[in-house]
Amino acid sequence: MNTITTTNFNFPGQKSVYRGxxxxxxxxxxDLLVMVATDRLSAFDVVLPKGIPYKGQILNQIATKxxxxxxxxVPNWLVATPDPNVAVGHLCEPFKVEMVIRGYLSGxxxxxxxxxxxxLCGVEMPEGLKENDKFPTPIITPTTKADNGSHxxxxxxxxxxxxxxVTEEDYLILEKYTRAxxxxxxxxxxxxxxxxxxxxxxxxKTKDGQIVLIDEIHTPDSSRYFYAEGYQERQNNNEExxxxxxxxVRRWLIENGFQGKxxxxxxxxxxxxxxxxxxRYIELFENIIGEQFxxxxxxxxxxxxxxxxxxxxxxx
Numbered sequence: 001m002n003t004i005t006t007t008n009f010n011f012p013g014q015k016s017v018y019r020g021x022x023x024x025x026x027x028x029x030x031d032l033l034v035m036v037a038t039d040r041l042s043a044f045d046v047v048l049p050k051g052i053p054y055k056g057q058i059l060n061q062i063a064t065k066x067x068x069x070x071x072x073x074v075p076n077w078l079v080a081t082p083d084p085n086v087a088v089g090h091l092c093e094p095f096k097v098e099m100v101i102r103g104y105l106s107g108x109x110x111x112x113x114x115x116x117x118x119x120l121c122g123v124e125m126p127e128g129l130k131e132n133d134k135f136p137t138p139i140i141t142p143t144t145k146a147d148n149g150s151h152x153x154x155x156x157x158x159x160x161x162x163x164x165x166v167t168e169e170d171y172l173i174l175e176k177y178t179r180a181x182x183x184x185x186x187x188x189x190x191x192x193x194x195x196x197x198x199x200x201x202x203x204x205k206t207k208d209g210q211i212v213l214i215d216e217i218h219t220p221d222s223s224r225y226f227y228a229e230g231y232q233e234r235q236n237n238n239e240e241x242x243x244x245x246x247x248x249v250r251r252w253l254i255e256n257g258f259q260g261k262x263x264x265x266x267x268x269x270x271x272x273x274x275x276x277x278x279x280r281y282i283e284l285f286e287n288i289i290g291e292q293f294x295x296x297x298x299x300x301x302x303x304x305x306x307x308x309x310x311x312x313x314x315x316x
Contacts, residue, residue: 002053002299002301003039003051003053003055003301004036004038004085004301004302005038005039005040005051006019006024006038007024007036007038007302009036009309011034011310012313012314013028013029014026014027014028015027021047022037022040022041022042022047022056023036023038023215024036027091028313030091032079032088032089032090032091033088033090034088034309035086035087035088036056036085036305037060037063037086038085039051039052039055041055041246042221043250043260044250044258044259045152045260046266049266050269052274052277052278052281053274053275054293054295054298055278057084057296058219058282058284059216059220059221060084060087061081062216062218062220062284062289063215063217063218064078064087066185066188066218069184069188070184070213070217074177074180074181074212075212075213076089076212076214076217077089077090077204077212077213080312082308082311082312083304083308083309084296085305086305088309088312090207090212091207092205093204093205094145094203094204094215095165095166095174095202095203096166097142097144097174098143098144099140099175099177099178099201099202099203100140100141100142100198100199100200101141101178101182101200101201102135102141102197102198103134103135103138103186103196103197104132104133104135104195105125105129105130105134105135106132106198107197107198107224109198110132113129113131114131120139121140121142121154121156122157122158122159123140123141125139130235132234132235132241133235138179140178140179141154142156142160143155143200144165145202157175170211177201181201181213185199185217185218188218188288189218189225192287192288192290193287194226194227194287195225195227195228196223196224196225197225197243199218199222199223199224200223201213201217202215220245220281220284223245224243224246225284225287225288226242226244227241227243227244230242244280244284244287249277253267
């Protein structure tokens with residue numbers, strides 16, 4: 001199936017292009033950003049060799065929907081969505097941290113806990129928990145924002161402030177926004193029969209100094225979801241949780257000897273496996289958005305995106 005794994009557009013007023021792990025961002029006249037969500041799949045901070053059909057469309061449409069659903073509590077960068085894979089927004093200066101918030105002992109936090117560590121990013125995790133238990137209160141565990149090809153690193157609030165990565169005044173706003181977004185996301189997920197387990201947010205500053213939400217929000221790449229039905233029963237029986245997230249890809253990679261460490265080879269992803277990953281992404285979209293996923297025409301994705309973006313830029 002056709003996928004979009006790289007782009008090479010040349011839009012009017014284009015100043016530069018930033019290529020992240022999954023998104024490619026075009027700077028238009030130092031005013032707007034055209035963000036293209038590709039079908040690339042990243043895990044353990046490594047971009048896997050094959051694209052996942054419809055993944056970029058799914059990420060973009062979930063993120064833009066949640067931008068709309070949270071704009072009353074946190075301002076965001078979004079201006080328009082001229083194509084299923086594209087978001088256009090205000091040029092912002094990103095903060096050099098990602099704000100991770102965890103409501104449950106899962107994923108990276110669970111792996112740290114199992115290794116006997118009880119402090120994560122300067123935050124104490126209580127004793128007596130087992131994997132996927134709910135924290136008494138959600139905890140914020142920031143990471144550094146790594147360049148493409150590098151690993152994000154855990155960092156404490158104290159280290160962020162001590163190293164001047166973010167001012168204390170700004171950081172207090174980032175924390176406030178992070179908790180407000182997670183609360184809203186939790187409520188929306190609950191209305192869909194899901195639990196928003198953990199997620200991450202990125203923020204930036206507009207030219208006039210306003211702090212806004214940027215990039216993505218509540219997507220399967222940035223978030224972990226459990227099915228609410230049967231959650232407690234599965235916990236009581238020490239069973240794995242039924243989840244919608246990228247964790248199933250991480251586990252498959254771990255089982256096949258890959259955790260992004262030096263010298264490890266990325267296992268071969270068969271077409272059949274890639275199709276199951278695509279189906280899982282579509283499943284998450286339909287569950288969290290509550291609508292049927294409508295597949296865009298992928299016969300020539302690059303051509304479609306270029307046409308739609310050019311049309312938007314010329315007529316705005």
